[in-house]
Amino acid sequence: xxxxxxxxxxxxxxxxxxxxxxxxxxxxxxxxxxxxxxxxxxxxxxxxxxxxxxxxxxxxxxxxxxxxxxxxxxxxxxxxxxxxxxxxxxxxxxxxxxxxxxxxxxxxxxx
Amino acid sequence: xxxxxxxxxxxxxxxxxxxxxxxxxxxxxxxxxxxxxxxxxxxxxxxxxxxxxxxxxxxxxxxxxxxxxxxxxxxxxxxxxxxxxxxxxxxxxxxxxxxxxxxxxxxxxxxxx
Numbered sequence: 230x231x232x233x234x235x236x237x238x239x240x241x242x243x244x245x246x247x248x249x250x251x252x253x254x255x256x257x258x259x260x261x262x263x264x265x266x267x268x269x270x271x272x273x274x275x276x277x278x279x280x281x282x283x284x285x286x287x288x289x290x291x292x293x294x295x296x297x298x299x300x301x302x303x304x305x306x307x308x309x310x311x312x313x314x315x316x317x318x319x320x321x322x323x324x325x326x327x328x329x330x331x332x333x334x335x336x337x338x339x340x
Numbered sequence: 341x342x343x344x345x346x347x348x349x350x351x352x353x354x355x356x357x358x359x360x361x362x363x364x365x366x367x368x369x370x371x372x373x374x375x376x377x378x379x380x381x382x383x384x385x386x387x388x389x390x391x392x393x394x395x396x397x398x399x400x401x402x403x404x405x406x407x408x409x410x411x412x413x414x415x416x417x418x419x420x421x422x423x424x425x426x427x428x429x430x431x432x433x434x435x436x437x438x439x440x441x442x443x444x445x446x447x448x449x450x451x452x453x
Contacts, residue, residue, distance in 0.1 A: 233382070263441060272344070272431055272444035273383070318382055326373070326396045326438065330382030 231256045231323055235331035242309055243339050250304040250334045252319030257297050260324040264293050264304050267316045267333065276317075277304070309338045342366075344445035346432050352451045353422045361417045361448045365434030373442065374407055374417050375431040383431055389415060390438070422452045 375383035391412040
């Protein structure tokens, strides 16, 4: 059974810092991996989707990498802003219709 | 509409009551998913529709949970005889096709007292 772990569970950084969020998964036979952002009381917003054949994806200040063989992905956020404060969730798709999510990393960016 | 719409936003039910949660996906999206998110946890898969066909219901926790999408657009998740452990946020998501990024609604927060 696929298990997804996100470390750390919470992170607090001063504005302007670069930061890395980590995601690991137990079954490397994945179809794709997706990073989401969730604001309090809201649904999930898709940030980046990496197909299994890709190594990384970039969108603005966000860069996500995927190392399938080691079962790891990272989300890099450059020049963090208070508006980046949210919970970030990693989810893997093993080719079925189901996404398996981690518990998320709660990020606080302090002005 | 512009995004996935879910109603109601909040629902309080007494234990034993039946509830119905509605999802309006983005127009034209073939795939529709229901997820359950307990407090402090990541979402967990409940069920998947491709158009009107329910292709996977393996995540439904018990036979008290039932989902339908009769015309391939709006979907309803029904929970019969609600229990306290059903308290969670129920998220609906849609996508134009399998493998595309999911678009989530804001969810329905169900509290069973």
